[in-house]
Amino acid sequence: MEYSSTPIPLRLKPSRQFPFLARHPWVHAHALSETGDDLACGQVVDLLDFEGNWIARGLINPNSRLRIRLYSFDANVQMDDAFFLARIDAAIARRRLTGELDTHGAERIVFSESDLLSGLIVDRYADCLGVQFTAGALTRWQAPILSHLQRTLSARGVMVRMDEKTAKYEGLETLNEWLDGNAIEESVIYTQNGLKCAVDLHGGQKTGGxxxxxxxxxxxxxxxxxxxxxxxxxxxxxxxxxxxxxxxxxxxxxxxxxxxxxxxxxxxxxxxxxxxxxxxxxxxxxxxxxxxxxxxxxxxxxxxxxxxxxxxxxxxxxxxxxxxxxxxxxxxxxxxxxxxxxxxxxxxxxxxxxxxxxxxxxxxxxxxxxxxxxxxxxxxxxxxxxxxxxxxxxxxxxxxxxxx
The missing domain is CATH 3.40.50.150 (Vaccinia Virus protein VP39)
Structure with a gap:
């Protein structure tokens, strides 16, 4: 399927708009009067109420019961590479509010909905990253997101994952691979609370720890x-x-x-x-x-x-x-x-x-x-x-x- 260059409007059923007026990011298929089954996974859509009033902008995955994930509540914002990379930069800056970067430590860099990036989780362990996609629609931007993370955080290795359960719900294949084939065979050592900890980014759970x-x-x-x-x-x-x-x-x-x-x-x-x-x-x-x-x-x-x-x-x-x-x-x-x-x-x-x-x-x-x-x-x-x-x-x- 091809992507439309302009957002596709989709209407909600009557009286289903209230959670999204409060900026909740999840739109399930049963809330929509137009479910967008014929749209490409990752297509940008505009969410409208039943009367046709604009509410928010997001990405659709017609294979998922969580049909639309909302990312912007401003009709003037264009959702493109720059949009998602700017959200990542904002998430990184948010972590620095509590202190300088500990290059030997570990932290969550991106926390999905909490960082206004529903479907993306990124953990940093010293100089390596564990990245998990939980939204199939967001994989349309997988390449620029991963490239930006690796460059911005000077990551030696980036493990990219989508677990079997998530892949099933999102209608995609599982992911469990090192970015660009740059595999790190040994466990990654990082410090936490004065202890030396180890994480297996390839064989461990989720993003590692x-x-x-x-x-x-x-x-x-x-x-x-x-x-x-x-x-x-x-x-x-x-x-x-x-x-x-x-x-x-x-x-x-x-x-x-x-x-x-x-x-x-x-x-x-x-x-x-x-x-x-x-x-x-x-x-x-x-x-x-x-x-x-x-x-x-x-x-x-x-x-x-x-x-x-x-x-x-x-x-x-x-x-x-x-x-x-x-x-x-x-x-x-x-x-x-x-x-x-x-x-x-x-x-x-x-x-x-x-x-x-x-x-x-x-x-x-x-x-x-x-x-x-x-x-x-x-x-x-x-x-x-x-x-x-x-x-x-x-x-x-x-x-x-x-x-x-």
Whole structure:
């Protein structure tokens, strides 16, 4: 299919315009009276209300249920290479509001809707980039976007990805390749919170790591001195290793991923945390629910329990199931804590609101007849900003509480 040089107008159904007047960027197919099935993926379109009034400009993907992603609410703005590259430059500048570039560190450079670039995620690890496209329509600009990122950030290597699930929904092929074939075989080493971390940009998950939690790792570690810590869904050890560095008496880490456990063990050695100067460690492969149940039945206890489970709610239909899962895992964690113990509990489910998450903890305390005193109510690091017009970007909750 060919692209029209002028935006194609598409109308909404009656009374469907209100989210977009509030600048929400997602237009699902069921909201449109004209669905644009015959248009090319990446065609620029103008969104109109049912009466024909102009609302916004975006890109269409006729293969996706998320039919249009909106990028501009100014009819005078032309969407071309310069438009998207300017948005990337603005996102990079936004990161520098909190400090100078740490060339050895890591940060999220572009965070999709939060940086007004729906469908693009970019993470920087030292001098390498992990780039993930989650919008098929945006791949029309893939070449100039990648070239600009590599040049602007002086990247030694750029890993480009679109995972299998996203590709299926967007009607495209999966992506998992190095830009221009410049492959980096070894893990990329970067520093975070005083630790040397490693990321496998080719074989790892998404864009490589979970940078949104890094300040929460540091905040939680301040409470761990002298404590016996259980790190549940520990992945590669972000919470537990920093707890160890800050004086934890011991750290037990559990995760269902064998590669993640192996990465955690390697990180312990890489950072010299396996010496007598630090507490003991025990990292093992296990299902989080099964292991928590086993530890409870064995009447074991810990001075601190950290919960960082994967996303339980991928869409609005899974919220009730997710809340039951959060209630269950937090109740089992509370059962392992003596009075005065510390619970660090997280949710990365954007469909679960902060209010819902706190109400879940309230219910856990009521059912277990325990008082939970919230010490900190946290979100992601500032390189994961929140777009006020897109509540789904306020996804990460991290509560640090003392359990009495």
């Amino acid at each position: 979970y940078l949104d939690q890094r300040l929460n790792h540091l905040a939680a570690a301040q409470y761990m001195n002298g404590r016996r810590v259980l790190d549940v869904c520990c992945y590669n050890g972000g919470f537990g290793l920093l707890a160890l560095k800050h004086g934890a008496a011991s750290v037990t880490g559990i995760d269902s991923s064998a590669p993640a456990i192996e990465q955690a063990k390697q990180a312990i050695v890489r950072n010299g945390l396996d010496t007598d100067s630090f507490g003991s460690t025990d990292y093992r492969i296990a299902d989080c629910f099964d292991e928590l149940k086993r530890l409870g039945e064995a009447a074991q206890s810990f001075d601190a329990v950290i919960l960082d489970p994967p996303r339980f709610a991928g869409n609005r239909h899974q919220v009730d199931t997710a809340m039951r899962a959060y209630r269950r895992i937090n109740a089992m964690a509370v059962d392992l804590l003596p009075p005065g113990g510390v619970l660090v509990t997280c949710s990365c489910s954007g469909r679960v609101s902060r209010t819902d998450f706190l109400n879940m903890l309230l219910d856990v305390g009521r059912r277990r007849r325990r008082d939970l005193v919230m010490l900190e109510n946290r979100g992601p690091a500032p390189d994961h900003p929140i777009a006020i017009s897109c509540p789904e970007t306020d996804y990460l909750k991290c509560v640090i509480a003392q359990v009495e």
